[in-house]
Amino acid sequence: MKCTQCGCKRFIESAFSNLISVGGWDVSCSISKTVKIFACLECGHLEFFDKMMPDKLAQxxxxxxxxxxELNSLLQDKESKDSLINELTEEITRIEERLKNLDITVREQNELSEKSQQINNEIQQILQARRPIDKRIQEIAKNKEAADLEVQKLRNLCVGE
Ligand SMILES: [Zn+2]
Structure with a gap:
């Protein structure tokens, strides 16, 4: 560290309470424990440091x-589940079209109905697996809003950006 006033490199650490006295009265002043103050041994210039704000912003x-x-990976997961549901729904639609055909045998009809039921079950399972994902996405959206505000607030306190 180099004094910004005289260029001297010798400093002594001081406490805020040592610096303040008003009209002979000692002022008990509360100041953050994270604040460090150094006094230049040559000219007495004071340097103040507080790592708290940069640390807070980084956090x-x-x-x-x-x-x-996390949100991006959840959205990807949701998207792939959604497209799978779409595919399966289309398959059911195709099966239903085939079931409308009057020429198919009873056996074919049963097979198609069973297949349709299986696909339906599959869709229900995917929907069930999607529920906690949707819930977490909503949670994150809310947390993200708060974290966004915090970052903005701290960045606004930065001078000279
Ligand atoms: Zn100095």
């Missing part, structure tokens, strides 16, 4: 990124 950004990643 908020990490959290937002994690939520984004």
């Amino acid at each position: 908020a950004e990490t959290k937002l990124k994690r939520l984004d990643d």
Whole structure:
């Protein structure tokens, strides 16, 4: 560290309470424990450091990124399940068309009905598996909104961006 006033490199760490006295009265002042103050031994210039805000911003950004990643993978999962449901629904439609054909035998009719029922069960299973995914997506959307606001708030406090 180098003094921004005189260029001297010798500093002494000081406490905020040592710096303040008003009209002879000691002022007991509460200041964040994360604040560090250094006094230049040459000219007395004070340097203040507080890692809390940068750490907070980094944490908020990490959290937002994690939520984004989870949301993207859930959306992909949901999408693949949705397209599978669409395919299966189309297959049922095709089977129903074939069932309308008056020329098919009773045996074929039974087979097709059974197949249709199987596909229906499959669709129900996929829908059931999709439910917790939908729920988590909603949860994340809500958390993401809060994390977004936090990051924005902290970024707005940054000067000179
Ligand atoms: Zn100095």
